[in-house]
Amino acid sequence: TSTNNIQQSSSSSGFHTNRNKRSPDHSNTSRSNIQSNPGSSCFSTGRPSKVEGHHRDPIQVMVLKVTEPFTYDLIDGKRMFHATVATETEFFRVKVFDTALKNKFIPQKIIAISDYFGTSGFLEIYGASCVSDVNVNQTMVISNTLRRRANGTPKIKDLFSQTKGTYVNGEFVVTKVNDTGKMEVVVYGRLTSINCEPGNKLRLVCFELTSREDTWQLKSVRHSYILKTVPKQPSEEEGHHQGPKKVMVLKATEPFTYDNRGERWMFHATVATETEFFRVKVFDIDLKEKFIPNNVITISDYVGRNGFINIHSASSVSEVNDNQLMNIPTTLRQRANATPKINDLYSQRRGIFVNGVFMVSKKNEREDFIYYEIQDNTGVMEVVVYGRLTSVDCNPGDKLRLWCFELTSNEDRVQLRSTRHSNMKVCALGEHPPS
Known part of the structure; x- marks a missing residue:
């Protein structure tokens, strides 16, 4: 792009x-x-070619770029994607209304298109029969100038x-x-x-x-x-939102108790739209059956606070049964699941909450607190744990998965500190478990 x-x-x-x-x-x-x-x-020399009306005869083109399929009609669930294609002398913008054709619209691939309509500067393709593969030995030379103008x-x-x-x-x-x-x-x-x-x-x-x-x-x-552009950080919403927001579940933790008496339970989750991801705190553990990876749900009547979507009631989550797919880009999934580099954490604003898997290099027990030193190939940082999480058996050499640890500082020392809704788990040897 x-x-x-x-x-x-x-x-x-x-x-x-x-x-x-x-x-x-x-x-x-x-x-x-x-x-x-x-x-x-x-722009004056980079405009796409235009054709008007119905055209039956095939033309051979090379696919230059293509979007992900998306829903353009929320009521009827109609989907499409955009593409840019070119001959050796001109380029065209294309609307494709059969998303099964996405496997033919691969950048650099040569295809033949026929039985298409030219409308308002676009070629419109409605059926799978309108696109066919060409001889594998077929070549097209698209000049760099034409590519630049098309893109x-x-x-x-x-x-x-x-x-x-x-x-x-x-x-x-x-x-x-x-x-x-x-x-x-x-x-x-x-x-x-x-x-x-x-x-x-x-x-x-x-x-x-x-x-x-x-x-x-x-x-x-x-x-x-x-x-x-695929975000590196979770999106944040503040205040009460009626919604609904349609999302795909990427991952969810097991429920855990977050108070010392073991009476209050919750779990963490990560969800995404096709363009951004969110961290979620769920305080009704009966909802765990809906927070299954790759399950599409709608969330409503939720509260955004401190970088999390907070869900307190089962009525706030409903499953989507319309067979509509959500295409979550691989890069977005990777960033939603990624562990931040320690040197990057030092430059982040204080008060954000961090998830990730880190190697423990040191451990120091002090009264009601345990101080761990974590490290990666970019640096080291202190992790401060108190309360119920001090019972987790973790030692130097272990990999420790952290959820919802606050980035803070104490006497010019940057720390990750456990809070009321934090959780942690020691990864088994050789294990890098999903969250």
């Missing part, structure tokens, strides 16, 4: 969203502005000179500083569920160039798609 910027000006009030699923209500939405990198190709992000100054109704793709960064021009981005409906903040990098696909009251805009439409 190309690397260019979408930006939020200091005068704007946030990413422009509208939760009305029918159309944007501009009077009730916030706004963002976009900006492109100096290195991206010029490039337009500059904002070039967008202002384009025809209204043009559809724009590009990768941008939402920011508060505008160096090369700004443009408003309007998002409504299903795309408002994407948590976008200044500094996030977004890829916009199929956004319509339009204007309203002399203000130029990129506006989301029915087939628009937004992809956030």
Whole structure:
């Protein structure tokens, strides 16, 4: 993907969203502005070729890039994906409405497409029979210039000179500083569920160039798609949320008691949408049967606090029985499950909560506390444990899995400290267990 910027000006009030699923209500939405990198190709020479109407004859093309399938109609569960393909002389944008074709739309693969429709600058493919493989010895030479133009992000100054109704793709960064021009981005409906903040990098696909009251805009439409750069940290929500939010369960711990009398129980979980992941505290352990890895659920009536989604009632979680799939990118799964590097923890803000597996190098028992030293190939850090967790039999040389340990500091010493909802487990020899 190309690397260019979408930006939020200091005068704007946030990413422009509208939760009305029918159309944007501009009077009730916030706004963002976009900006492109100096290195991206010029939009005026990088436009896709357009065809109109029904075309039966096959054309051979090479797949340049493709999005993950996504649901564009939440009511009927209709799904699609976008792609960019090219001949040796031109490139096309494609909408594919049969997601089973994803296994044919592989970058660098040559395919033949037929019986397609040209509409508003896109080739639209509705059936599996419209795409076929070609001879394995077939070659196509796509010039670097054509590839750059097909993958490039337009500059904002070039967008202002384009025809209204043009559809724009590009990768941008939402920011508060505008160096090369700004443009408003309007998002409504299903795309408002994407948590976008200044500094996030977004890829916009199929956004319509339009204007309203002399203000130029990129506006989301029915087939628009937004992809956030895969986050390294869990997303955070604050306060009470009615929801619902549709997520896939990535992992869940066993229930454990978090008070000294053994009367209060909970478990931790990690869940994800197709663009971000969340850490969850569940205080009704009967819900464990729903928090099964790869199970798709909806959560509602939850509270966001200190980087966690807190679920207190069984009524807040329901299973999804519509056979809709969620495609969680492999990179997102890896980051959701990853153990942070110790040297990176030193640069993180105090008060965040850390999960991960670490090697124990030292142990020091002091009255009601146990002090461990953990290490990896980037450094060492102190872990402070108190209360019920001091009963865990852990010694130097063990691998220790930590959940919900607070990053803090004491007399200029950075520590991971156990809190009320923390848990820990010694990994068996040679074991790197799932959470």
